[in-house]
Structure formats: structure tokens, C-alpha cells
Amino acid sequence: MKKASLVIxxxxxxxxxxxxxxxxxxxxxIEKQPQRYVAAIEKFISLYGDQEIEIYSTPxxxxxxxxxxxxxxxxxxxxxxxxxxxxxxxxxxxxxxLSDDYDLKPISLDDLSKKEDEVGTSEGLMRGVxxxxxxxxxxxxxxxGYMTSDVLQGSGLSSSAAFEVMIGTILSGLYNEMKVDxxxxxxxxxxxxxxYFGKPCGLMDQSACSVGSLIHIDFKDNSKxxxxxxxxxxxxxxxxLCIVDVHASHADLTDxxxxxxxxxxxxxxxxxxxxxxxxxxxxxxxxLVAVRKEVGDRAILRAIHLFNENxxxxxxxxxxxxxxxxxxxxxxxxxxxxxxxxxxxxxxNKYPDNQAVSLALALSExxxxxxxxxxxxxxxxxxxxxxxxEDEYVDxxxxxxxxxxxxxxCHVLKVRKFGGMKVL
Numbered sequence: 001m002k003k004a005s006l007v008i009x010x011x012x013x014x015x016x017x018x019x020x021x022x023x024x025x026x027x028x029x030i031e032k033q034p035q036r037y038v039a040a041i042e043k044f045i046s047l048y049g050d051q052e053i054e055i056y057s058t059p060x061x062x063x064x065x066x067x068x069x070x071x072x073x074x075x076x077x078x079x080x081x082x083x084x085x086x087x088x089x090x091x092x093x094x095x096x097x098l099s100d101d102y103d104l105k106p107i108s109l110d111d112l113s114k115k116e117d118e119v120g121t122s123e124g125l126m127r128g129v130x131x132x133x134x135x136x137x138x139x140x141x142x143x144x145g146y147m148t149s150d151v152l153q154g155s156g157l158s159s160s161a162a163f164e165v166m167i168g169t170i171l172s173g174l175y176n177e178m179k180v181d182x183x184x185x186x187x188x189x190x191x192x193x194x195x196y197f198g199k200p201c202g203l204m205d206q207s208a209c210s211v212g213s214l215i216h217i218d219f220k221d222n223s224k225x226x227x228x229x230x231x232x233x234x235x236x237x238x239x240x241l242c243i244v245d246v247h248a249s250h251a252d253l254t255d256x257x258x259x260x261x262x263x264x265x266x267x268x269x270x271x272x273x274x275x276x277x278x279x280x281x282x283x284x285x286x287x288l289v290a291v292r293k294e295v296g297d298r299a300i301l302r303a304i305h306l307f308n309e310n311x312x313x314x315x316x317x318x319x320x321x322x323x324x325x326x327x328x329x330x331x332x333x334x335x336x337x338x339x340x341x342x343x344x345x346x347x348x349n350k351y352p353d354n355q356a357v358s359l360a361l362a363l364s365e366x367x368x369x370x371x372x373x374x375x376x377x378x379x380x381x382x383x384x385x386x387x388x389x390e391d392e393y394v395d396x397x398x399x400x401x402x403x404x405x406x407x408x409x410c411h412v413l414k415v416r417k418f419g420g421m422k423v424l
Contacts, residue, residue: 001052004041004088007424011037016424023057023423025082025414036148037086044088044146047098051090051144054173058166058420059084060151060159061208062243062386062413063378065309065316065331067339070202071261072268072306073219073277075313077230078208079241080416085149085159085166086423091174092142095126099147099163109142119198120254122163128192129167136184139175160197161205164189168210169420182419183227186210200258205378212419216317220277230320234415237325238391239372243411244364244401246356248382256348256381263299264306270294281307298344305342309335329373329388336361336375345380360385360405367400368393 002010010016011034020033037055044053059080066076087097095107105123112131118124133140147166151159168185172178186206193201203225207217211227218226234241268276270291271283284291284303292300312331319327340346340361347355357376364374364387372389389397398410 001054001090003050004045004053005050007053007055008038008041011041019423023082023084023416023418023421025416026412029082040086040088040146040148043098043148044090044144047146048090048144053088053090055423056087056089056166056169056173056421057084057418057423058087058162058169058209059212059416059418060162061205062241063204063208064214064241064386065335066204066313067305067309067335067376067378067380068202068260068264068302068343068345069306069309069313070204070217070219071200071275072202072264073222073275074306074310075216075218076204077214077216077313077316078204079214080208080212080419081241081243081413082416083150083411083413084416085147085151085162087145087147087166087170089143089145089170089174092144094142095130095145096142097122097126097145097147100149107142109140114196118196121197124196124198125160125164125189125192126167128196129164129171129188131196132188132191133168133171133180136188138171138180140171141175143170143174145170160193160199161189161201162209164192165206165209165420169422172420173422178422182210182212183207183225185420187223199254200261202261208419210419212421213417214415216313230317232320232323234388235391237323237328239325239329239388240391240394241413241415242387242389242394242397243377243413244360244385244387244405245409245411246360246382246384246405247409248354248356253348253381256345256350257379260302260343260345263295263302266295266299267291267303276303276306277310279303301342301344305338308338309343312338332375332386332388333373336373339376339380343380346376348381354382356405357382357385360401363404364397364401367397372397 024030060083062079064077097104172180189206190203214230216228264276271279316331346357371393374387377384377386
């Protein structure tokens with residue numbers, strides 16, 4: 001650890017330029033980082049004094065294929081991206097965090113039980129990660145922290161998962177010699193979100209944020225997910241990954257989101273199983289009439305999406321490995337069509353007048369024509385859409401879509417090879 005003031009001096013002298021280049025990849029993002037890091041450290045000093053510090057970074061993620069498959073022990077293809085949370089931290093005997101302008105209540109290590117008034121809060125997420133670390137036998141301790149994030153909140157880039165993984169990564173670094181397996185950190189984050197935060201999520205978001213790179217994850221055994229890095233660059237296919245923020249938050253949509261796994265599990269329960277992944281697809285279709293009477297039509301449609309989406313993930317992975325980007329793009333388009341028609345997570349039927357994602361998809365298809373493909377991104381109902389766009393067409397797409405959703409709403413992203421990490 002080094003004094004905060006010394007780290008500022010070293011950043012200004014360019015000591016960490018090579019590290020920052022590796023982490024942030026894109027030239028336009030790299031040049032902003034020294035100033036961003038210095039501002040974060042200065043804020044830390046104003047809050048806690050000129051202490052010895054460490055700095056951690058956790059990326060957001062983009063779900064590339066596998067929409068709402070993870071909570072049914074399915075398969076996903078996901079990527080860590082070069083938007084991140086950074087945290088400036090020093091050891092302390094309680095956990096005290098300011099996250100941008102949110103002053104979070106201190107968490108005492110003496111009481112890590114779930115608090116009902118913390119459900120749906122960042123404090124709940126922090127307490128849950130601490131509790132689970134302790135349950136699993138890892139060392140825990142307190143810290144002072146200042147975090148700042150450019151992972152868009154409520155936008156489908158997994159700001160909550162990145163936050164959970166950040167807390168786990170800090171605990172791994174400060175108290176466990178950075179030796180906690182990234183997959184375990186992801187599982188701890190999922191536990192915290194499910195139990196302490198009260199949101200029934202799968203494990204994809206946390207795994208992608210924690211592990212890094214473009215990864216194919218099979219959750220068939222959820223306690224030991226199989227993680228395979230897919231060693232390709234979208235730039236090698238002359239395409240860019242774009243995420244468009246439609247400026248509609250997930251904030252009041254937890255019920256819509258929770259209904260997806262609930263309905264899929266109702267179908268599984270008809271067959272005496274816990275997760276749809278365990279149900280034989282032939283049995284499902286053979287007994288569809290009886291299942292339909294039991295669970296209703298939307299649950300049936302969502303199950304159809306799930307069965308086909310798992311196959312699409314495998315097809316997406318194999319097409320990338322075989323350098324067949326046209327097939328990959330078709331898979332992405334088919335996934336988006338299925339999410340819209342069968343999964344039905346593009347808008348909330350409680351708010352039919354609010355269809356920002358639907359509008360973004362309609363406009364994008366018109367702008368892109370045959371120069372790219374688009375789909376709903378992440379949990380859905382609000383947040384973001386994803387587009388794979390020909391490199392030479394990206395500027396045009398960005399300019400046109402931002403006419404409707406505002407300047408800066410289209411993010412052209414790179415895949416980041418690092419997950420949760422100690423930067424310095």
C-alpha cells in the first residue's frame with residue numbers, strides 16, 4: 001500500500017499508463033483514466049484523509065447470447081466490457097463506502113444478518129457479500145472506500161453485479177491475498193442479490209464481471225459452473241459492439257423481472273424438476289396441452305424461448321470459433337426476435353405507454369438495414385439494447401440513434417480481458 005498523495009503523484013507522472021492501457025483498451029477511454037483516478041483519490045482524501053490505499057476495478061458486462069437462461073441453469077455467452085467501477089480503499093474496522101454521491105450507511109462486522117429494511121439497497125448487497133464470505137471461511141474485515149462508476153445504473157450492463165463483485169474483490173485483495181476464485185466471488189454476489197437484496201437473479205452477470213473476457217458459461221451444475229474463455233475479438237470481424245441506453249430504468253420493474261424465472265420454474269415443477277434445464281424438451285411438447293392448462297400461455301412461451309435460447313448460445317459460440325460471423329449475427333437476431341415474441345421482456349405490460357426498448361429496436365432496424373443486428377439486452381423491460389454494427393457504419397448508427405435517445409446514449413464498447421482486479 002502507498003499513501004494516497006503519493007499515488008496521485010505517480011499517476012500524474014505516468015507510472016501506471018501501461019496498466020491503464022491494458023485495462024481500458026480503447027484510446028478514447030484510456031486518455032480519460034488518469035484524471036478520473038486522480039479525482040477519485042482526491043475525493044477519498046477529502047473523506048478519509050491521506051491514508052495508505054489500494055485501487056480496485058470491476059467491469060460491467062454485456063450479455064452476448066443467452067437471454068434469461070442463467071436462472072434456469074442454462075448456457076450463456078457474456079463479455080466483460082471496458083466500462084467499470086473503480087474503488088479507492090483503505091483498511092478499517094467497519095465497511096464505510098461513498099458510491100459517487102450515495103453515502104452508504106456503515107456496515108458493522110459484528111452483525112451480518114439480513115435486515116428487512118436493507119432489501120433492495122446497496123447496504124443489503126454489501127452485508128450479504130460480507131456474510132457469505134464469512135460463511136465460506138474466508139477472512140473478512142472493514143474498509144473505507146470511495147467508488148465511482150461509469151457502468152450505467154438500471155441499464156442492463158449489470159451495475160448491481162459489478163458492485164457485488166467489487167465488494168468481493170476488495171475483500172479478496174485486502175484480506176485474502178487476492179486468492180479467492182473469481183467464480184466464487186461471482187457466486188457470493190449472486191447469493192447476496194438473491195437473499196439480502198431480494199432479487200431472484202441467475203449467475204451470469206456476476207460471473208462475467210468477476211472472470212472477465214468473452215466467456216461461455218454452462219450453469220448445468222450451478223455450484224460448479226463450467227467457464228470457457230472464447231478467444232475472439234469482434235474487431236477481427238470488422239464489427240463493433242454497441243450498447244444503447246434508452247433512458248428507462250429497471251427501478252420499478254422487479255416484479256416483471258421476477259415473473260420470468262417464476263413462470264419458467266412453474267413449467268419445470270409440472271415435470272417434478274426445479275429448473276427448466278432439467279426438463280426433456282420432447283416431454284414438454286408431448287405434454288404441452290396439459291402443461292398449458294396448469295401454467296398458462298405466457299409461461300409456455302417463455303419455456304419455448306428457454307429451450308431454443310440454450311441451443312442458440314451453443315450455435316453462437318461455435319460460429320465465433322469457426323470465424324463465421326454471419327451465422328453469429330443471425331443467432332443474435334433470432335435471440336432478439338425470441339425475446340420479443342416469446343420471452344416478452346421488451347416492455348412491461350403494466351406500462352404499455354412506456355416502450356423505450358421497443359422503440360429503440362424499431363429505430364435501430366431502420367437505421368442499420370443490412371449493416372448490423374440488434375436485440376434487447378440483459379434483463380429487459382427497460383435499460384439497454386445491444387447492436388453489432390459494421391465498423392464503417394458505427395459512426396452513422398451512433399449519430400442517428402442519438403438523435404432519438406440523446407447525446408452519449410450509444411456506447412461503442414470493447415471486451416475487457418480482466419474481471420474484478422486490483423489495479424494498484
